[in-house]
Amino acid sequence: MLTILDKYILKRYLSTFTVMILLFIPIGITIDVSEKVNKMIENHVPFAAIAEYYLDFTIYFANLLFPIFLFLSIIWFTSKLANNTEIIAILSSGISFTRFLRPYIIGATIVSIFALLMGFFLVPKASEGFNNFRYTYLIGNGQNQIRDNSDVYRQINKEEYIYVSNYNSDSKMAFNFSMERFEKDKLKYKVTAERITWNPKKRNYSLFNYTKRKVGPLGDYIETGSVKDTVFKFDLEDLTPVVYIAETLNYTKLTHFIDKERQRGSSNINVYLVVFYKKFSIPISAFILTIIAVAVSAMKRRGGMGMNLAIGILLAFAFVFLDKVFGVLAEKSSAPPIIAVWIPNLVFGTLAIFLLRNAKR
Structure with missing residues (x-):
């Protein structure tokens, strides 16, 4: 049964995350348009194709960067709670820090389930449209680069x-x-x-x-x-499948495709496995980043919200950096993809436990 406190924090959790995405997506689209408008004009791209591309672009990058959006949104509204001494009042009333975390974990569960379903069904379709447009209109000699030939x-x-x-x-x-x-x-x-x-x-x-x-x-x-x-x-x-084929397949098709490519001895099998394992690792990161964000921002600091945001941005980009590095490592080396994909979650999961224990004190 959700209490008034749970509903209050959960509402702030989901609404701030949604607003953060809605604020950053137009910025991303504006930057992308400024970079590619000349190429689109040169290739006489139809307006309908451009509109469809940016719809796919929105879904593709919202899924790709959702850990950063989630992390920063939690730090933002939790820092405001701390600066307004609301967290001190909550904990002084006898509520433990673990109990205070409950609405955050509920929010992380909702977001991770949504991200999991998107990764299984909606993102593959958006990825196909996004990459097809790039190789058709934006990449020089793109149709000849689209396959690993x-x-x-x-x-x-x-x-x-x-x-x-x-x-x-x-x-x-x-x-x-x-x-x-x-x-x-x-x-x-x-x-x-x-x-x-x-x-x-x-x-x-x-x-x-x-x-x-x-x-x-x-x-x-x-x-x-x-x-x-x-x-x-x-x-x-x-x-000779297209180079981004794994990103365009839903869960069922991707598992069948990986089985078939493994039987064929495909040299790109690690690339496909990285895409498969990330469908699970990214939603799980919602829980880890939520705990880290609360532990970092629940304390009232001398630098105020700005200090919390600075720490949050540093940690968020460190997570994305590790995720990219170990993803490429799994694709290009003999490292087991499942281990490489989950290392960022293991590293930041350990950090989350450490920060949570200090926050409780």
């Missing part, structure tokens, strides 16, 4: 592997093609070609300057030729 190596099923050195999505052509089939770790079949092209009318592939080798018990059978039409059970375009 170099040194593509995939396991397409339990027994077959393919490799291409480069894939051109416009011409549906790949170069230095190789396909191998293994049975019980022994090579049974291999096809190589200088290039392979998809024929949409015939629904098959053409191999150019190819070599086909079958490994037999008494000797190998080798076939060579300049051109050969054949059928394969894979789609080259599926094997």
Whole structure:
């Protein structure tokens, strides 16, 4: 049962967080427009596409920066409570600091559930629109950069592997093609070609300057030729997904996509796992940042609200910095993604416990 105190703090918690987002999003849009307006005019971008882009932009960046918005909003209104001696009055009435935290934890629960649902369903759609617009209109040669087309190596099923050195999505052509089939770790079949092209009318592939080798018990059978039409059970375009594909998939599709890419031996599997684990780590950070913000700002300081905000901004950007650093580390190294993604929460969770114990004193 919520008391008058719980309702009062919870209302301030949610309203200040909402106002903080509504204040900063227009600023972000203004800065983005000033940076990209020339590019949009050069490419004759339709107004409807621009309007849709900034709707996606709002959702995308609100989700990306919500820990900072939440942290600063809590410090702001809790510092006002402290400066007005409201917190002293509350604690002097016999309410413990832990009990005082209850409406904050309820607010963090509401925000984290909302962030979790957004990350599962709404943000992927916004991310797709946001990135499609960037690669279509804003990035030079964007359509050729949209896919990871170099040194593509995939396991397409339990027994077959393919490799291409480069894939051109416009011409549906790949170069230095190789396909191998293994049975019980022994090579049974291999096809190589200088290039392979998809024929949409015939629904098959053409191999150019190819070599086909079958490994037999008494000797190998080798076939060579300049051109050969054949059928394969894979789609080259599926094997070269767009670079931001994981961000555009909802929870169910993302789990299936990761399973499929793991079976194919995708070199980008860590990138996809980082996106997956962040869907859970970011909402949990709402609890950690809430506790830190209350512990930092509940005390009345000589510098007033300005000192609390300065400490808050420093800690907020330290959190974002750690999150980015360990995210890149997980994507580019052999570090386990789940550990790298959760390290910022573990570091700041430890800090939250330390600050909370001091605040209680």
